[in-house]
Amino acid sequence: MSGADRVILTWGTPRSASTLVYNLARLALEQSGTPDLVLAWEGDLHQHRRGQNYLIKTHDPHPMLLAAADTIIFSYRDPRDAMVSGQRKFGTPPSLKLARWHADLCGRGLPRADLVLRFEDFASDPTAAAAEVLKTLDFDMDPQELVAALPASHVEERPAIGHDPVTLLHGGHRTGTGAGAWRRVLPKGLQADIADELGDWLQKMGYPL
Numbered sequence: 001m002s003g004a005d006r007v008i009l010t011w012g013t014p015r016s017a018s019t020l021v022y023n024l025a026r027l028a029l030e031q032s033g034t035p036d037l038v039l040a041w042e043g044d045l046h047q048h049r050r051g052q053n054y055l056i057k058t059h060d061p062h063p064m065l066l067a068a069a070d071t072i073i074f075s076y077r078d079p080r081d082a083m084v085s086g087q088r089k090f091g092t093p094p095s096l097k098l099a100r101w102h103a104d105l106c107g108r109g110l111p112r113a114d115l116v117l118r119f120e121d122f123a124s125d126p127t128a129a130a131a132e133v134l135k136t137l138d139f140d141m142d143p144q145e146l147v148a149a150l151p152a153s154h155v156e157e158r159p160a161i162g163h164d165p166v167t168l169l170h171g172g173h174r175t176g177t178g179a180g181a182w183r184r185v186l187p188k189g190l191q192a193d194i195a196d197e198l199g200d201w202l203q204k205m206g207y208p209l
Helices: 018-031 042-047 063-068 079-090 096-112 119-124 126-137 143-148 188-204
Strands: 006-012 037-041 053-058 071-076 115-118
Touching: 006 018, 006 063, 018 037, 018 053, 018 071, 018 126, 018 143, 037 042, 042 053, 071 096, 071 119, 071 126, 079 096, 079 188, 096 188, 115 119, 115 126, 119 126, 126 143
Parallel strands: 006 053, 006 071, 037 053, 071 115
Antiparallel strands: none
């Protein structure tokens, strides 16, 4: 990416609408006619040609990618609900270690971000989130039209079979996990362990115990 005009990074904790945020940025860049645009998941970046402009999605970016980024959009979610969603979609078992990782990502991502999007706010008002993305990227477009152009991600219960190379969506990407689902799904012992270790942080982030 040396010599690139612009490197935009959409960095999000897993299951925080980071793929939809990526697609909002992708649509804005494509519709604005951004030249020589490379679109990629960080793990696939080595497979892509060099470009003039980059949009890259990641969950845990390499330091070199962070150093190259001109604009960072960071998204996050209550890690307990995110773990429920991750288990439903990918079969990843919830754990205290995983919750710690979510908190660590926030600790690293929030201070570096040019824009921060909270999943719960995105879910309740995607048009407002799109407007913030457009403002951050300095594009004058209708945010409602941008949201309307987002690719569909249906609620399904089926295994992940890889992602689409353009949208980065998996089959059945959306799981329909609402806020507070963790109370019904996570084991009580795990809930208690997370509250004991991360309770102060969760409350600081605006999430109830």
